[in-house]
Amino acid sequence: GITRHYKFHIRLQNMTRLCHTKSMVTVNGKFPGPRIVAREGDRILVKVVNHVPNNVSFHWHGIRQIQTGWADGPAYITQCPIQTGQTYVYNYTIVGQRGTLFWHAHITWLRATLYGPLIILPKHNVSYPFQKPYKEVPIIFGEWWNADPEAVISQALQTGGGPNVSDAYTINGFPGPLYNCSANETFKLKVKAGKTYLLRMINAALNDELFFSIANHTLIIVEADAVYIKPFETDIIVIAPGQTTNVLLKTKPNSPNATFLMAARPYFTGSGTFDNSTVAGILEYKKPSVSSASNVSIEGLPLPTLPPINATSFVANFSNKFRSLATPQFPANVPQTVQKRFFFTIGLGSSPCSNNQTCQGPNGTKFAASLNNISFALPKTALLQAHFFGQANGVYTTDFPTTPLMPFNYTGTPPNNTMVANGTKVAVLPFNTTVEVVLQGTSILGAESHPLHLHGYNFFVVGQGFGNFDPNKDPANFNFVDPVERNTVGVPSGGWLAIRFRADNPGVWLMHCHFDVHLSWGLRTGMGSFGWQAPQSEATSSTV
Ligand code: C2O
Secondary structure, three states: OOEEEEEEEEEEEEEEEOOEEEEEEEEOOEOOOOOEEEEOOOEEEEEEEEOOOOOEOEEEEOOOOOOOHHHOOOEOOOEOOEOOOOEEEEEEEOOOOOEEEEEEEOOOOHHHOOEEEEEEEOOOOOOOOOOOOOEEEEEEEEEEOOOOHHHHHHHHHHHOOOOOOOOEEEEOOEOOOOOOOOOOOOOEEEEOOOOEEEEEEEEOOOOOEEEEEEOOOOEEEEEEOOEEEEEEEEOEEEEOOOOEEEEEEEOOOOOOOOEEEEEEEEEOOOOOOOOOOOEEEEEEEOOOOOOOOOOOOOOOOOOOOOOOOOOHHHHHHHHHOOEEOOOOOOOOOOOOOOOEEEEEEEEEEEEOOOOOOOOOOHHHOEEEEEEOOEEEOOOOOOHHHHHHOOOOOOOOEOOOOOOOOOOOOOOOOOOOOOEOEEEOEEEEOOOOOEEEEEEEEOOOOOOOOEEEEEOOOOEEEEEEEEOOOOOOOHHHHOOOOOEOEEOEEEEOOOEEEEEEEEOOOOEEEEEEEOOHHHHHOOOEEEEEEOOOOOOHHHHOOOOO
16 A cells, blocks of 8 residues: 555634534635545555644544554544644554545534545455446535534533534535525536446434435445445435445436436434434436536425434334345454443433533433443543553543443333433453443433444444343344444434444544534443553564
8 A cells, every 4th residue: 555645734714604604613724624535555644733723633433543543533532632733643554444434523523514535445456346436426414503513512511401403414515405595505416327426425414313315316325334235225325423335326327407306304213402404415417418507496306205304113124234245355254252241221311510500401400421321521631541651540440331330121211310420431342352232222311313433443233123132032133144344333212233343453442422412421431452462573672
C-alpha cells in the first residue's frame, strides 16, 4: 500500500439551509466534509489543525485500528481533545477491509457538522465480488439544526431533559424539496439508462434510524459496514446511525427524460420526541444527446413507498437477510466457543439531578441511559492513556459487571425504580479471548431500537429475537455458518441480539449507542482488551 496524506483544517463557515444562515464548525469549509479515498493496505495520515474555539477529535468509524488505538479518536477514551490552536496527526493502516465507512467528530455533538465518507477500494487488480459498477456515488444522510447543535445538547444536559430534535434530515447535506424554503437545496443524482450504479450509503444522522427508497427502482445490497455480504434485493433499506451499506442500483433500460424521487424518513419505536419529516432527492435520467434540463419540478412525482414509522417486524425481517459471504476468499471466522461471556441490558432511565428546580427528567431527575444499569461518566484522562502508563487508579475501574445490577422482566412491566449508577467502568476482555455479548433491550421508558457500535472490532451477529433472551433455549438457534459481520447493529425494540468476536486488538475501545442523545446520557462503556505483550523485537531494540 501507499501513504495518503490529508489535511483537516477545522474552521467556522457560514452555511445556509431552510433559509437560516449560521456559522458552523466545518472541515475545510465543507458540509459534509471531504471524502477520504484509499485502497486496502494503504496508510492514512490525517493532520488535523484546530482553528475554532471548540475542542475536537475524529473517529474513523469502522476502521479496525489494529494496534493503533491512539488513532481511534473518541475524546477521553483514546485521546485528549484537540484544543484550539493544536494539531494532531491520525496515523493508521487499513488492514483486511474494503468498502464504505465514514469519519466523524467524536466529542459532544460536533459530528452534526463534522462528517464525511471514508471509501476503501479493493487492492489494485482485485475486483468486487459483484458486477462492476458504471459509477460509484456516496449517499450520506445527516441532520440539520437551525440552532447550534452543541447548544441544543448542552442545554438539554443542564436541564436533565431531552434535546430539541433537528429541523431536517439531509442527503449529502441537502434537506430537499419537501421542507419549507429548501427547493433549491436538493440532492440530484443524474444517471444514464441501462447502467449499474454503486451507491455507498452512510447514515451519519445523530439520532434516527432511517428508511430509504427510490420510487420504481429495486436495490441490491452487496455490502454492510465494509464487509461483503450475500447480495439480496429490496425496495427499501433500513440504515441506523453508524451503519454503512453498499447497494447496486440498476437503471431502467429505456427511460430517457424520466425523473424519480428518492426519500428517507425515520424508523422510530419509542416514546418521546423525534423528527418525523422526510428528506427527498431526485434521480434524473439524462437525455441521450440534449443537455439536461436545468430545473426539474417535482410536482406530480410520487414519493417512494416507505414503511410506517414503527414497522418493527419489517426491520427485523430486513436485518435477518444480511448474511456473510462465507466463501474461501471471504471466510466468516466466527468464534465457535466462548471464553468470556457478557449479558448487557440497554436501558433508558434516570439519575439524580443536582439542581432539581430545573430538572426535566422523570420525578425531578435527569434522563440517563445505561448498560447494565451503569451510566458511563467520561474521565478527565483518556482511558487508553491511563492504561498505557499504568495509571488507571482514579481514572477508571475494571469492575464492569458481566450481568445487570438490577435484573427484572426486561421486556415486561418496567420497574418503579429506574435509577442508574454513574461510573467510569471498563469491561475486561483478556487479550485474544473469544467474547460473546448478549445485548438485551428493555422496556424502561418505552422499548426502543438502539444501534450499538463497537470500536476496534467487527463482530458476528449470531442470533436475535424478541422478548427476553433465554440462555437455555436461544443459543441452539445461533448461526455460526454465515452470520453477518458488522461494527454497528440495531438491537431490536423489545428484543435481544447476540454478538461474538475475538478480542485480538489490544487497547481500550468504546462500545456505545450511536444515537448521540443516548451516548450523551451515558449509554457507553469502555472495553479493555488487556494483557497483550509487544513482541520482543518491538519492545526492546535488539543487541547484535
Ligand atoms: Cu461512529 Cu463511537 O462512533
